[in-house]
Amino acid sequence: MVETPVGFRCPECARGPRPVVYSTTTTTLLKATVVGVAAAVAIGVLWGFFPAWSFYCALLLGFGVAESMAWAANYKRGRELQFISAGCVLLGIAVSRLMFAQRSDVLTVDMLLNNSTNPAVARAFQLELIPDVLFMGLAFLIVVVRFR
Numbered sequence: 001m002v003e004t005p006v007g008f009r010c011p012e013c014a015r016g017p018r019p020v021v022y023s024t025t026t027t028t029l030l031k032a033t034v035v036g037v038a039a040a041v042a043i044g045v046l047w048g049f050f051p052a053w054s055f056y057c058a059l060l061l062g063f064g065v066a067e068s069m070a071w072a073a074n075y076k077r078g079r080e081l082q083f084i085s086a087g088c089v090l091l092g093i094a095v096s097r098l099m100f101a102q103r104s105d106v107l108t109v110d111m112l113l114n115n116s117t118n119p120a121v122a123r124a125f126q127l128e129l130i131p132d133v134l135f136m137g138l139a140f141l142i143v144v145v146r147f148r
Helices: 011-015 026-049 051-072 079-103 109-114 119-124 129-146
Strands: 002-004 007-009
Touching (some): 002 011, 007 011, 051 129
16 A cells, blocks of 8 residues: 555555656657658758768757657657657768768768778768767767656
8 A cells, every 4th residue: 555645545546647748649659750750861961961060960960859859749758759769869870971971982881881990980980989979979868858
């Protein structure tokens, strides 16, 4: 038995319903996913054109995906939206790296997939731990905290 303001209840009844801000329907999740994917792809393409601005593009990716998905989901929160938004950020990062390969004469997708541990390839595709992976982690942190 659990003590509540109205008396003793069993643990299942004391928990109560899920708060409205955390309950999202399938339609809402689908709409938020579509909007998040669109934002991630657009920002990923933009990042591919401006690789020198990686910090600002990572911020734009994190906040752009988070706020566009929040708008599409009527500002709901929850674990489902956290996972979907993190996937959208990952998609945006992948699109930006593919844009690096497409816009370069020397870099190829094969180099990215097979030789990413080579320091020269990692530098060219902005995959070094500091600062590049740190910036990517910042984008993930933004979306996870936004939907917490």
